[in-house]
Amino acid sequence: MNTATSAAAVLSGVKRFVGGQELEQHRQALIDRTDPNAPRILVCCGTGCKAVGSLDLLETMQNSVAASGAAIKVMPEVKRTGCHGFCSRGPLLTLQPEGLFYQRVKPEDAEEIVKQTVIGGELVKRLLYKPQGAKESIAKVGDIPFFAKQTKLVLKRVGRIDPFDINDSLVHGAYKALNKVLNEMSPDQVIEEIKNSKLRGRGGAGFPTGLKWESCSRQPGRHYVICNGDEGDPGAFMDASVMEGDPHAVLEGMAIAAYAMGSDRGFLYVRMEYPLAVQTLTRAIRQAEELGLIGDNILGTGFKFKVSVSTGAGAFVCGESSALMSSLEGKVGRPRPKYIRSTEKGFRDSPSNLNNVETYANVPEIILRGGAWYTGYGTERSAGTKVFSLTGNVHNVGLVEVPMGTSLREIVYGIGGGIPNKKELKAVQTGGPSGGCIPIPKKFLDINVGFGKLAEIGSMMGSGGMIVMDENICMVEVSRYFINFLVEESCGQCTPCREGLTRMKDILTRLTLGEGREGDVELLEEIGKFTNSFSLCGLGTSAANPVLSTIKYFREEYDAHIRDKKCPAGVCKPLYYYEIDPEKCTGCGLCRAKCPAKAVAGEKKKPHTIDQELCIKCMECYKNCKFDSIKIM
Amino acid sequence: MKIILDGKEVTAEAGRTILEVARQNGVDIPTLCHVPALEPAAMCRLCTVELIENRRARMVTACNYPLRGDAEVRTDTPFLRQGRKLIIELLYSRCPDSTVLKELAARYGAELGRFPEDNKDCVMCGLCARVCERVGGNVLALCGRGVEIRVDTSFGRTARHCIGCGACARICPVNKIQIGDEGAERTVIIYGKEASRIPLRPCTSCGKPFGPVIDLSLIMERAGETKVPAFNLSVCPACSRRNHARRLAERHFEQYEIEPRETGEDD
Ligand SMILES: Cc1cc2nc3c(=O)[nH]c(=O)nc-3n(C[C@H](O)[C@H](O)[C@H](O)COP(=O)(O)O)c2cc1C
Ligand code: SF4
Ligand code: FES
Numbered sequence: 001m002n003t004a005t006s007a008a009a010v011l012s013g014v015k016r017f018v019g020g021q022e023l024e025q026h027r028q029a030l031i032d033r034t035d036p037n038a039p040r041i042l043v044c045c046g047t048g049c050k051a052v053g054s055l056d057l058l059e060t061m062q063n064s065v066a067a068s069g070a071a072i073k074v075m076p077e078v079k080r081t082g083c084h085g086f087c088s089r090g091p092l093l094t095l096q097p098e099g100l101f102y103q104r105v106k107p108e109d110a111e112e113i114v115k116q117t118v119i120g121g122e123l124v125k126r127l128l129y130k131p132q133g134a135k136e137s138i139a140k141v142g143d144i145p146f147f148a149k150q151t152k153l154v155l156k157r158v159g160r161i162d163p164f165d166i167n168d169s170l171v172h173g174a175y176k177a178l179n180k181v182l183n184e185m186s187p188d189q190v191i192e193e194i195k196n197s198k199l200r201g202r203g204g205a206g207f208p209t210g211l212k213w214e215s216c217s218r219q220p221g222r223h224y225v226i227c228n229g230d231e232g233d234p235g236a237f238m239d240a241s242v243m244e245g246d247p248h249a250v251l252e253g254m255a256i257a258a259y260a261m262g263s264d265r266g267f268l269y270v271r272m273e274y275p276l277a278v279q280t281l282t283r284a285i286r287q288a289e290e291l292g293l294i295g296d297n298i299l300g301t302g303f304k305f306k307v308s309v310s311t312g313a314g315a316f317v318c319g320e321s322s323a324l325m326s327s328l329e330g331k332v333g334r335p336r337p338k339y340i341r342s343t344e345k346g347f348r349d350s351p352s353n354l355n356n357v358e359t360y361a362n363v364p365e366i367i368l369r370g371g372a373w374y375t376g377y378g379t380e381r382s383a384g385t386k387v388f389s390l391t392g393n394v395h396n397v398g399l400v401e402v403p404m405g406t407s408l409r410e411i412v413y414g415i416g417g418g419i420p421n422k423k424e425l426k427a428v429q430t431g432g433p434s435g436g437c438i439p440i441p442k443k444f445l446d447i448n449v450g451f452g453k454l455a456e457i458g459s460m461m462g463s464g465g466m467i468v469m470d471e472n473i474c475m476v477e478v479s480r481y482f483i484n485f486l487v488e489e490s491c492g493q494c495t496p497c498r499e500g501l502t503r504m505k506d507i508l509t510r511l512t513l514g515e516g517r518e519g520d521v522e523l524l525e526e527i528g529k530f531t532n533s534f535s536l537c538g539l540g541t542s543a544a545n546p547v548l549s550t551i552k553y554f555r556e557e558y559d560a561h562i563r564d565k566k567c568p569a570g571v572c573k574p575l576y577y578y579e580i581d582p583e584k585c586t587g588c589g590l591c592r593a594k595c596p597a598k599a600v601a602g603e604k605k606k607p608h609t610i611d612q613e614l615c616i617k618c619m620e621c622y623k624n625c626k627f628d629s630i631k632i633m
Numbered sequence: 634m635k636i637i638l639d640g641k642e643v644t645a646e647a648g649r650t651i652l653e654v655a656r657q658n659g660v661d662i663p664t665l666c667h668v669p670a671l672e673p674a675a676m677c678r679l680c681t682v683e684l685i686e687n688r689r690a691r692m693v694t695a696c697n698y699p700l701r702g703d704a705e706v707r708t709d710t711p712f713l714r715q716g717r718k719l720i721i722e723l724l725y726s727r728c729p730d731s732t733v734l735k736e737l738a739a740r741y742g743a744e745l746g747r748f749p750e751d752n753k754d755c756v757m758c759g760l761c762a763r764v765c766e767r768v769g770g771n772v773l774a775l776c777g778r779g780v781e782i783r784v785d786t787s788f789g790r791t792a793r794h795c796i797g798c799g800a801c802a803r804i805c806p807v808n809k810i811q812i813g814d815e816g817a818e819r820t821v822i823i824y825g826k827e828a829s830r831i832p833l834r835p836c837t838s839c840g841k842p843f844g845p846v847i848d849l850s851l852i853m854e855r856a857g858e859t860k861v862p863a864f865n866l867s868v869c870p871a872c873s874r875r876n877h878a879r880r881l882a883e884r885h886f887e888q889y890e891i892e893p894r895e896t897g898e899d900d
Contacts, residue, residue: 315778332775337675339698492782493676493775498757499723502780503748530716533692534678 016292018300020179027170039076040096046083049090057091060107064114071119082245084159088397101141102127132395146396149415153385154361155401158245163280166287174248175293177364181256182301190260196371198383203228203356204462206451216261216343219351223263225254226354229270232316233432236465238387239357243277247284253360258305266307273314281309316489320537321354334491335537378404382450390416392468405448423470431462433482434542436549458549474571475554476561480508482546497540500531512572516562570632573617577633582607584629591621637705651695662695662708666758673697674759683707718743727753731807754809761801770796786828795829797845817842836869843869
């Protein structure tokens, strides 16, 4: 069934809602029409799964279902959804109402799924998820630790609804909170509720959202409500998945904010590299406008709120609030030097409230269930949940939502499934490019992830990036990588950031090439200390964090690079070589076969050797050896 | 408003910047990217000071921080001196022959040459672009992405709407903008590259080119004026002076009915 036509069919009978009651009646009619036990095939079409061909899967699935129509008792609805979160296993597919979970599904599998599962009621074993090292596969979503250990508040509809169909969102409760706010609450009550929830901004700084709304609402003049969907951190995609998977949650949150602050105009600033998010949001705005949920005279209450999507050209610094406002005004996206809050003078010098995507997406549920309910999740100082994008050397790469205060151990091992290839966990990097590296074996595996705790140990929450690093990650190279990113993304207007970071990059590059000198670490620390306190915007004042935190916790690795000209992790090519341990080598010949440079020699069943002249340090032998006999020297 | 400036209590008008208050009280905070006539851009960060407001201490730039309530300001702590020293050293490598930076270096004990020179011939204070926007033809801007930021014209083309006022060359703290008249044209050269080239109008009296042909409408628009005033500079300053003197003399002779004596050709 084509979801677009089904939406059109239902919508054709509905004009604009002129009151809250009409909305609820329509919602009820939709719910009555949908049988919760009807079969449904949810195909994940988030950006990750799309990249590995889920749109083809969606199409073949629709065709296969249609082709076997006669044989199927109850026709399942094949639904296109946002990200399910388990991106490393894509394309993903869930069958409702049983909650069966198939992973790495190819278009060729569609017919078999229809025949065997939809018609025959049997599992396709090969497509089930099997945790690393386990003997048995797991069939149901609810039994998979990756999903079972999460708490989904923000992502509750993401992956379950069709983001292109407003009716599907309505069935799942969208705009209930807006209706409540417009008909039952005063703007001040809304702000009070948000304050009670202790919701803190999810964009990085963790500023209390209620306070921000309050101070903005008290300013005279026209107010603007702006959503920060710039998400420039490399590897982060939590905001993308919310915008792509549940656009109405963001719109509803913004509309509620607008009501609370007396605003009639909103903007969603989305990076251009998120075409799917731009598409879902634009469509969502149009559908909501048609129903009178956004735009003029919302739900017949006279409240007016117009929203539009504005695209940014993918500059990291445009996520910074004043740079974002400049960019939105059509100017160069550079942070403004003014010491004035955007809530006072932001977009077009008017009071503007800027929040992150996830912050707004939290709002509707807080309104419906109350601030006190929200504080039931998380910790005293950091309430609610946080979505992390878990990446790096961990089995289960994807999006995870957990209550604030969850331990790193739970996230990395419980949900992430641990470190592949029997490696040791070395560090966890949080907070995006200007976050810090948290050393694990030494102390911090059991710290509770919250705003305060992360800052205390020299990292930060940031927008929720979490990169897991095993023993083969070189901390000097990690620093160089992030500083290099920031040098490229700095706006270049202020001296410490522009010149300081460039110098730090030069020094770090030298270190990774084996050209380090005594005093380099001290110089890095000196530059880092002053860029962190003399820079103009948040980019510069946090840029040195990756360097400072790795120096603090992994100083010996810097020293090894400088004094011994060694890279203990085996990453910086000029600083290590591979050697085969003759005691351990069984002469199986696998490395010899794998080596692309023909640098490995040896007779069968006798210890092999590596010709250092020929070796290109591609790591093939190291990765493939089953006997752990290749050593990094 | 009670302001404690380097330990001494001073008075200040609300809304004044830290820099203004400091200067009024004889405290010298170093600046590089600031002139009082232009909106501060706070780019060099040299004027960073420590501010304690509501018992919260933080670093702010003095040139653009408006004091709005009681506060304590420290302008010369060891930490600030070290930070300024580093900034001077970093900037010096961009522009190693600058007198201003050498003076600042002496004041803060900066080790010049600590970082390898990469002669960019510019300390990126942004003053030229700001003054051009404010008083000139709005020709120069900070262009380029990120650390490659530079002063340039739109799309790097030779600008024609320059008014040749020379404010950029005048304001540059490191004297790296050249402005010169050659034949009937005036050029502005930045980083050795021609930024603008505009024709000079000939003097209606002596015929020599002397001043830029200016599109006044641009300036009027910026000033919010609709009527372009009669701005008819058609005579070069030398001729203008001479003509004026001649008129004065003629009137003088007329008054006393004296016949002027014939003189030779001018100049
Ligand atoms: C360099 C820089 C980049 C930023 N990028 C983002 C971003 O991509 N998304 C975001 O929501 N906030 C970003 N922020 C934080 C925003 O400036 C701002 O604090 C946030 O959007 C406010 O929303 P919140 O209160 O909901 O967190 C960035 C900040 C800095 C300094
Ligand atoms: S700190 Fe960096 S990004 Fe921020 S204003 Fe300065 S140069 Fe630009
Ligand atoms: S003078 Fe204040 S930042 Fe340059």
